[in-house]
Amino acid sequence: MIKKESIENLKNNLDIVDVISQFIEVKKSGANFKACCPFHGESTPSFVVSPAKQIYHCFGCGAGGDSIKFVMEYEKLSYPEAIEKLASMNNINLEYDNVNTKKQDIRVLEDVNKFYQRLFVNNQKAKEYILSRGISEFSIEKFEIGYAPASADTIKYLKSNHYNLPDAIDLGIIDTGANGLYSRFIERITFPIYGINGKMVGFGGRTITGHNAKYVNSPQTKVFNKSRLLYGYHLAKEFIYKKNELIVCEGYLDVIMLHQAGFNTAVATLGTALTKDHLPLIRRGEPKIILAYDGDKPGLAAAFKASVMLSQSEFEGGVVIFGEGIDPADMVKDGKTEELNNIFKTPIPFIPYAIDYIISKYEINNPSQKQKALIEANDYLQSLGVIYQDEYKRYIAQKLNIRENLVKVSNNSFERRDDANLSKIDIAELCIIKSILEKPSRLDAVLDIVDSSMFETHRNQFELLLNDIDNISLNAISLNEKLENYDDERLNKELLTLLYKFYTNKLTAISYDKNYEFREKVNMIRKIKDNIYQLRHGKLVSYNL
Structure with missing residues (x-):
């Protein structure tokens, strides 16, 4: 059983806005925060979170409580399970009445990271690759770049230092297979990944010896969920709040090089596109979002999907597309910092980018294709607020060279919930x-x-x-x-x-x-x-x- 004093200590270290915003997207509203309730379907926010009182309440369905109650309801956990999840999320150690109860030692992640850092310094091949990409010694240290050795070496390190191996398995450092224990990261340059609270939660790894997958991440664990994490956010968040800007890149090296050039609001998704699970995190501080994506086909498609999602959620910002074969890291390495600065100052707004992408898929000189382009563009337009619909129906008409009245807007204005x-x-x-x-x-x-x-x-x-x-x-x-x-x-x-x-x-x-x-x-x-x-x-x- 978890000690009462330990639970009180956890409660004192929780902030309800931080907790809830890791699960759903909340927006500032006066002294409080609002969201669409996750416990019942609604399109007008009636879910209120009070940082002063450390409680939430939904005026639609009546759900309410504190941080622990929210995690219990949202994750369908028992009270002790919710306590343990919150403690794990915030790297807070719990004490148990039963002294024999095993507690997960999250510090093993940090110690393995230090082990990998030491190996990187002495691995000529890994260091040559990183330096060849233009990354400085200062950035190597700042981002704690390491090197994971052969599987047997990581296992040996854990055993010789008497770490709890089940903890190492639970945290995604090692796993068990047909031949016994093996390391998750083998002969890879490692990039430690941190949560929003500044605590380490896992690794990203890049091969330099020709493994099939160029990049791999830690598996899903109690503390690691790649759909809710952004690489570099723990270093960028202070500057994101100050500059009211967040640059989303596609890779670890882009983030490192942008920070090295002074673009210290840069972060990256972890091998996956920006998803709705990321929205609560990038909403924090209400920054302008800049998508810095490659100009290849996957990059353009990812930028489109993200633009649709962000515009529907009424984020401000836009898209920057780099020429095929060139990325932000390359531009920094080539000394094009001023050019990068100008590019980031003039992104393509999300809505025009999404409309342009839709129309570009069709041969609009063909009436049949033009009709399909109009239908798809119309569907997207009607998913936006009425002001945006009225503003961008002209844009669609001009792009398709048609009469404006052919572009249909929704008859439903913003829903108003009568109390x-x-x-x-x-x-x-x-x-x-x-x-x-x-x-x-x-x-x-x-x-x-x-x-x-x-x-x-x-x-x-x-x-x-x-x-x-x-x-x-x-x-x-x-x-x-x-x-x-x-x-x-x-x-x-x-x-x-x-x-x-x-x-x-x-x-x-x-x-x-x-x-x-x-x-x-x-x-x-x-x-x-x-x-x-x-x-x-x-x-x-x-x-x-």
């Missing part, structure tokens, strides 16, 4: 509750003026607040941006209004209540009117009748 509950709630009551949730020290002062009986519509929520101010059911009120957080002066005024409304309703109810004698009614009405009179003059009164 049906707003017509059935008392805004003032909810704002009072929210104001207490924001500043719990107000509660005693509020109870000096009102009690739960004064809340006509939201008595249950107020009583819940009295019994458990941290109850998860109150998250919906706390995170509702339509509700105001009153300052102390405004809160007092709203409490007086609440009292006035209560006394007025009480007065009407007593007048028609047949259970009271006439004289009783007269006395109670006088008392209520006296309270109302005092309220009108701004005096706080006892509400007991």
Whole structure:
């Protein structure tokens, strides 16, 4: 069993925005972040994440909780499994009540990386290749470039240093086959890969001895998921936030050489195209995205797919295509840094690039082909927001040399989610509750003026607040941006209004209540009117009748 103190330590080191943004894409919205809820289908974001309160809540389906609850629900894990996954993601060691419980030693990755670095220094062939690509000694050290030896040498290193071999298998360093243990990386230049928290999670490797696969990555592990990682991000993220720019390349050497030339916002995907799983990561800081892809057929296709995805998600930025056979690393090596700088300043915006790519697939001098190009371009256009549709229908018409009215836009404007509950709630009551949730020290002062009986519509929520101010059911009120957080002066005024409304309703109810004698009614009405009179003059009164 995981020790309670260990769980508390983990919670104290978690940031809910960091945790959730590793699974879904979130966007800044005032003091909070918003997203489309991952737990039910929706097209308008109603999922709110609060960094101040370290909670999330969906106003559509009611899901809510903290970082641990999110991972439990999203990954379908038990509580202990979610704790262990979060600890693994953040490289935090857990302590167990059972001292015999084995704990995964993630440090073996870092130690093997140091072992590979030492071997690189003494491997002439590996070093010659790297230097021949223009990579400096400083960059070799900065990016911790190493060399993985023969399989037996890595196994020997692990055994002689008494590492836990099952840990090394779980972390993708070695594996077992028909002939026993073998290394995942054999006679390859190695590039350590880090997560967004700056902790090492795996390797990329390039062969220099003619293995079938030129590049390989670590296998999927508890800490390594190549679809959610970007090479070099741990070194680039500070500059991405400062410059509000992120350059996405296709390879490790491109990233290293761009950083060497001062383009320190460069990152690379890990042998796979940019996918939706990357969006939460590249959304961080809302940077302008520049796709720096090769001009060969796979590069053009990858740039198109990424442009469609990024434009549909309303990212800003564009595409830079390098001539076939030339890549960013080559340009840096050839001293074309200023030319690179100018290229990155003038990328082709995502939408025109995607439209051009679609139309380029067809022979538009042929009416039949032109019709197909129009249909495909139209389908893409209608997947965008209405403003973009209106703007780029002219572009499509010009490219195809057709009348603009032949380009159809969607009749559906941005969907608006009507909050049906707003017509059935008392805004003032909810704002009072929210104001207490924001500043719990107000509660005693509020109870000096009102009690739960004064809340006509939201008595249950107020009583819940009295019994458990941290109850998860109150998250919906706390995170509702339509509700105001009153300052102390405004809160007092709203409490007086609440009292006035209560006394007025009480007065009407007593007048028609047949259970009271006439004289009783007269006395109670006088008392209520006296309270109302005092309220009108701004005096706080006892509400007991």
